[in-house]
Amino acid sequence: MLQFPIFIVPMTIVSMVETTVSGKRIVELLRSEELQRDAVERLEYPASDAQNTEVVSITSGNFTWGKLLMGKTDRDDDDDGGEKSKTGDGGKAENEKSNDSGKKKKSEKGKKNKKGKSEADDSSDIMETEADKVTLSDINFVCNKGQLVSVVGRVGSGKSSLVSAMLGDMKKLSGKVTVRGRVAYVPQQPWIINATLRENILFGHKYDEDFYRKVVKTCELEKDIEMLKGGDMAEIGENGINLSGGQKARVSLARAVYSKAQLFLFDDPLSAVDAHVGRNLMKNVIGPSGLLKNRTRILVTHALQYLPVCDNIYAMKDGVIVESGTYSELIADSQGFLSVFMGGVDGLTTQGQENMDSETSSNVDISTDASSKDVDGAPGAEPDYTEIVRRISMKKRLSIGSLGSYAGLNILQQLEDDDDDDDEGSSTTKDKMVVTKQQKPAGESSSEETKDEGALIQSEESEKGNVKLSVFWSYIKASSISGMLLYVIFAVAKSGFMVGASLWLKQWSNNNSLSQSMQSGHSKTYYLLIYGLLGFLQAISYSLENLIIWVVCAIRAARSTHNGLLNGVMRSPMSFFDTTPTGRILNRFNKDQDSIDRSIPRAFDMWIQSMISVITSLLVIMGSFWMFAIAAAIILIVYAYIQRYFVTSSRELKRLESTTRSPIYAHFQESLSGMSSIRSYDQADRFLAQNRLFLESNTRASFPFISLNRWLSIRLELMGACIIFMASFFSVLSTYLSLSFISASLVGLAVSYSLDITQRLSWGVRQAVELETSIISIERNLEYANLPPEAPESIxxxxxxxxxxxxxxxxxxxxxxxxxxxxxxxxxxxxxxxxxxxxxxxxxxxxxxxxxxxxxxxxxxxxxxxxxxxxxxxxxxxxxxxxxxxLVIIPQDPVLFGGTLRENLDPFSQYTDAEIWIALEHAQLKPWVLDYGKTSASNNAGSSSSSVASDAQPTITSNSATSSNVGLNLQIQNNGSNLSLGQRQLVCLARALLRSPLxxxxxxxxxxxxxxxxxxxxxxxxxxxxxxxxxxxxxxxxxxxxxxxxxxxxxxxxxxx
The missing domain is CATH 3.40.50.300 (P-loop containing nucleotide triphosphate hydrolases)
Structure with a gap:
């Protein structure tokens, strides 16, 4: 009776350890550094009659991407408040004076130390960071209402970081940041959701057909929509896989314009579009005569030809604003940064000015009408996402089969169905609860028909019915056929030794019940030695059995299935990735592979042991009472009947649960990649609502499985009671009939095995179901492992x-x-x-x-x-x-991997450091890498000891090799997220140039x-x-x-x- 509970104890301990580790990881995540709430002070947008009002203001700002090691207490803030307010007022007054007089401002970069602090600054005003490195130093920036302000500078100068500081994504060390009004953000690398093109533009806002058409036209998307099958209802895939780089940039721009925001932050949106398209976008959207002419716009750009039409220009270098002012003021100084910076592009500025001035009359109608009627109009009511989730949860109207994309989460459509039933005349609720409602434009075909034509992502398919025997056989082959045979042999041997020990104990008991003259004459030591030997052999068999199943078979199966899955995905053509969400692929590599690694070996092991134990127990009981065979046959038939029902239901529930898990991964990954855009558009509640819907759909598939287990438990316990009753009944019947071969020890052995068989049968049925439901992971991985591959790698x-x-x-x-x-x-x-x-x-x-x-x-x-x-x-x-x-290609979207710079440039260690440095020099990255190496070497030396630092400081030349090595060991985060887009492109360029001669x-x-x-x-x-x-x-x-x-x-x- 104790054997089974003792068998479960190690599993329980393992589960407790895993739970503890997982809990600590979750706690660590929950306690990790959060977004700095006070980084940006957000205020209402100035009234329509307010002129020259600051919409964006940064005063003496110091920002970092590093982790803050210590923050300021409330007392510190109070102590610094007076001084900070003085600094802020002074900076503000200075900026206003500069804007009024038009006098150019020069930064005091030469008076700053390496950490970006001016001589007048107190070091205590800047918080300590993990890398002790300030990304943006002493930033003073002002953008007034209705202005178009441009930010220019070389690659890595801090332009995108400045925009991030305005959004509150960077950590503010000191200074003050004020932003007024609703914000729309166009990132340098467009973020496209896995939905239709129209849903990407609407982005949760109410559909206004007239304004939508105007936005599409001015953002140069009309021809692109005509080319797409399904028009603007065509699904454009994850990360806009169906679109070119320029199309993605214009969709991102259209999203910002359609949001009717009051402050627009453009991070180099013109770099990915053609020259004439960029000119039209500048003229019709961003520029002084475009749709947004009355809005506040901050434009980060490398398109220097458009600077003359900007109201103000800020030039950046090494994280510092080196000069600011109007174009005419800055360009008048032949030695100024902007003049030198534009020295190699003579003629572009004049051309840009002429392009902006020409054809202005053709745009007046659009600009005036759009600006006065649409963009300046009052925004729609904010969606009540909490109410959306509550109502949908109550109505249970979400279709699980349509969870492959955002199009499947047409929340408002379901709400309107409910509202139509409840109150056709009410429209207030509908206006509030907008997520992705699609209306049919006038003169167009049905939205559903158009969406079907443009469908890109199909619903995830799953097998139906019984799991094929070929799936089981594929797992056995992956595990090793010989290993499985050895495992079964040792499992049978273990069970045989266990039964032998029980029979030996019965024999010992029978011998002791006889009179001394009839006893065998063997001593107790003899019986103990035999009993101990059988127990030892049982332990050895059990150890070998577990060694084979876990160390040999399970590991080989995990490695084989993972390699097959990886090879199948890696060898698939690009069309597969165009139509398959990343979440589905991650689901296979994550949850399904975890089931193969752990659940299947455990279920197979327990099922085999349970079945062998059931067979041996039945043999022992039937050997004691042959009449029990009739009852056993009936009971086993009932068991098989119950198992068939349970397996069928649980298998389909498992498939459904696996299918509904993929959208969770896809949505989570997509949300993480677009976090800046989600925050800037104030769409966090909507994405949380969508995430809850995905989770609820998955839970709806998981909860019935738990209920189904309770259904099984009642019936298995009832059948177990019948077995115990039948064994006890036949033992009493045999005694009543006075059968000579029935002994007390035999009756005890039969009843004890009947108690054991109840647990074993119940456990065996559960593990058989667990095995079949877990083997679905093999089925799903085989689907991807057997995908049609590309052409052979070598012929x-x-x-x-x-x-x-x-x-x-x-x-x-x-x-x-x-x-x-x-x-x-x-x-x-x-x-x-x-x-x-x-x-x-x-x-x-x-x-x-x-x-x-x-x-x-x-x-x-x-x-x-x-x-x-x-x-x-x-x-x-x-x-x-x-x-x-x-061949060598430098793609439009740069791809970098987590690791060092050296590993990204030379992943196979084929080149020397000298060759790598030559490639970096050709890619214009050498100064930046060297600067990183010197800074890191200086920081490391300073942290070691002041004496070492003082000795090393004068001999920077002799340490150039060390700083070079440190520079090549620069850590690159996944996808190069710690580099600017321009720097990523340069790294990819250096990687390509390294392969010369080409x-x-x-x-x-x-x-x-x-x-x-x-x-x-x-x-x-x-x-x-x-x-x-x-x-x-x-x-x-x-x-x-x-x-x-x-x-x-x-x-x-x-x-x-």
Whole structure:
């Protein structure tokens, strides 16, 4: 009786330990540093008649991305309050004076120390940070109501950080930040949700057809919507996978405009669009005659040609505002930062001014009408998200099958269904509770029909009915067939030794009940030794059984299934990732793989042990009372009947629970990546409401499973009682019939085994169900492991020579392609020859097919017709590794991995430090990396001892190697989140340049987020002798980038224009 509880105790201890560890991790998360609530003081937007009122004001601000090690107490704040208010007033007065007089301000950068503190500052005013590094120092910034203020500077100068400081995302060390009114934020890297294009623009606001059409038109999205299958109801996938970089930027811009905010923060939105599109956006949206002309706008930009139309300009360098003023004032100083900064772009400013002045009359109608009627109109009522969740939870109207995207969470539609039933005349509630209501525009087809046409993400499919035997067999093969056989052998041996020990104990008991003359004559020691030997063999068998199942089979199965899953996903074509949310993939690698690692081996182990124990117990009982066999057959049939019902229901519930878990992962990951945008638009409540809906849907699938277990328990306990009754009944019956072979020890043995069989049968049924429901994880992982793969990585028969390509000649022959079967062609009948060592500039409207042209070279998308040849070799005949390893591309969206800078540049350790530094120099990153190395070395030396620091300070040259090594060990966070977008692009550029000598280099908007001067220097490096034999294909929106290309290729609507 004690065996089973003792067997459960270790499992309980393990669960308790896991619970404790998980609890500590959760507590650590809950106690981690939170957003600094007082970083920004938010006030109401100035009244309509208030002029020259500060909407954004930063006074003596010092900010950091580092972690604060110590904060100030209330007393400290009180003590510093008077001094701070003086500093703030002084800064404010100075700014107002500067704005009124128009006099240019120069920063006192030369009077600051390394940490960005001025001589007059008290060091106690700045909190201590983890890296003891201030990102933005002594910031004084003012933007008045209705102004267009521009922020310029080189890559990594702190422009995006300044915007983040206004949003409250950075940690404020000192100073004062004031922001008035509702904020709309357009990030440098557009954040697109997995929904329809219209839902991305509305972003939770009420649909106003007239204003929506005006926003779409002014943001240059009309032609793009016409090209999309399904129009603006087309799903554009995770991170806007269905859109080009320029289209994503314009969708992000349209979202901001449609929000009817009062303060607009634009972080370089024009870098990803064509020159003429950027000009139109500036003229029709951002500029002084655009839709937002009466709104307050702060524009971070590298498009210096638009600076003349800005009311004020702030120039930044190394986290400091070095000068500010109007364009005419700053450009008048030939030695000023802006003049020097713009020295390499002569002619652009005049061109930009003329472009802004020309065609202004054509925009007056749109600007005036939109500004007065729409943008300046009162915003819609704020949604009551708490009420939304409450009502939906009560009504239970959410469809689980539609949880693949935001489109499946059309909350208002369900609420309106309820409201129509309750009160058709009430519209107040509907106006308040807006999440993603879609109305049918006049003259268009039904929204549902259009949405179906543009559907990209399909509902997650799951198998139906019994789990196929092939799934079980695949797990056994992954675990090792021989290992499983050995496991069963030792499990049977363990059970046999256990029964043998019981029978030996019965024999010992029988011997003691006989008279002394009839006893066998063996001593107690003899019986004890045999009994101990059987127990020892049982323990050995049990140990070997667990060793094989957990150390051999479970680990091999986990490794095999994970590798198969990883290989299946990694070898899948891009079309799979276009149509599959990341949450589904993460669900397989997370929860499903965890079930394979732990749940399946445990369930299999317990089920085998339970079944063997049941069989041996039945044999013992039937060996004692043969009549029990009849009752046992009936009871087992009833058990099988109950199990069939339970397994069927629990299996489908498990599949449903697994399916509803994927949207939770996808939504959580998407929310984390867009946290700045969610906060800036004040949409946190809406996203929390959506997260609750996903969780409730998953819970609705989990709760019935718990109830189903209670249903099973009642019936299994009842059947167990029947078994005990039958065993006791037959023992009494045998005694009543005076059968000679029935002894007291035999009756005790049979009854004790009947008590044990009750537990074993109940546990066996549960584990059989657990095994079948857990094996669904194998089923789901096999689905991805068996995905249709890309072409082979290597084809021996067509393997190119090691020195291929020798020249770099590229030929397109009647080439056409599409992204997925069933979609329209994105490139049509391309006939093109690029001669060796030619530099080709590719231009065209956003979405014309420029990036698609580069993807074809790497066979990311395959040919629908025609062929591509490189140096006379048809690339469709090559293995993908053989092809892609010979080409180099710098993608539009830079990709970096968590690790050091060295690991990101040279992941396979193929290059020396000297070669890495040459690549960094060509990419214009060497000064920045060296500066990081010197700063880190200085900080480390200072933290060691002051004497060491003093000795090391004068010998900075001799320590250059050390600082260089430290610089290469710069820690890069996942996706390079601790670098600016421009710096990320430069790192990717350095990684590509490291592979020289190259024969083919593709630059897909590689310098879009980089300032013009740095872009010019990079282009000079690419045109140097080192790359003279390289064929370079450059996609760029800046004409300067491609101006001196040997040839210009114009693409329009997927064809060569």
């Amino acid at each position: 021996p028969d067509t393997k190119p020579p090691k020195d291929w390509p020798q020249h770099g000649k590229i030929t397109f022959n009647n080439y056409s392609t599409r992204y997925r079967p069933g979609l329209d062609l994105v490139l049509r009948d391309i006939n093109l020859t690029i001669e060796p060592s030619t530099r080709v500039g590719v231009v065209g409207r956003t979405g014309a097919g420029k990036s698609s042209l580069t993807l074809t070279l790497f066979r990311i998308i395959e040919a629908a017709a025609g062929s591509i040849q490189i140096d006379g070799v048809d690339i469709s005949k090559l293995g993908l590794h053989d092809l892609r390893s010979k 024969k083919i280099l593709v630059l897909d908007e590689a310098t879009a987020a980089i300032d013009v001067e740095t872009d010019r220097m990079i282009q000079q490096a690419i045109r140097s002798e080192q790359f003279s034999d390289c064929t370079v294909i450059t996609i760029a929106h800046r004409l300067n980038t491609i101006m001196d290309s040997d040839k210009i290729l114009v693409i329009d609507a997927g064809q060569i224009a």
